[in-house]
Amino acid sequence: ARNFRLLLVDDTPFFREIVKRYLSEMGYTIETAKDGLEGLQMLNDQSFDLVVSDIEMPNLDGFGFCKRAREQGYTMPFVALTSLTKNDYQSRALSCGFNAFEEKLDRDRLVRVVQDILAQLPA
Secondary structure, eight states: OOOOOEEESOHHHHHHHHHHHHHHHOOEEEEESSHHHHHHHHHHHHHOSSSEESSSSSSSSSSHHHHHHHHOOOOSEEEEEEEOOHHHHHHHHHHTTEEEEEEEEEEHHHHHHHHHHHHHOOO
16 A cells, blocks of 8 residues: 655644644654645655645745645645634635645544545556
8 A cells, every 4th residue: 555645734733733643543654844834845845645734824824835835836635624614715725726625623524535635646
């Protein structure tokens, strides 16, 4: 089985650890960044199969992070992760280049969405 590498970007240590645990339990290798600026640096330095990013962060929020990453040519899937209301932010996230928009604490749905996206990637 392929060992997928994921980048998790979230400014809150509590949520970063919770979501990292969810995804690590699935057998994925997880690297973390504390904001969009650090996330961009990590994209430049390492290779990832998928990015999971919070929306609300200091320095560079998730919208700006995804938009800049897309402008720099990164094509891997991006999943927006938020505690914000879906109706208010989902369309904005998708227009910035996110492939999916999920709520932070819905473990089962997040894991399923990540698995489904990774299953569609070429080997």
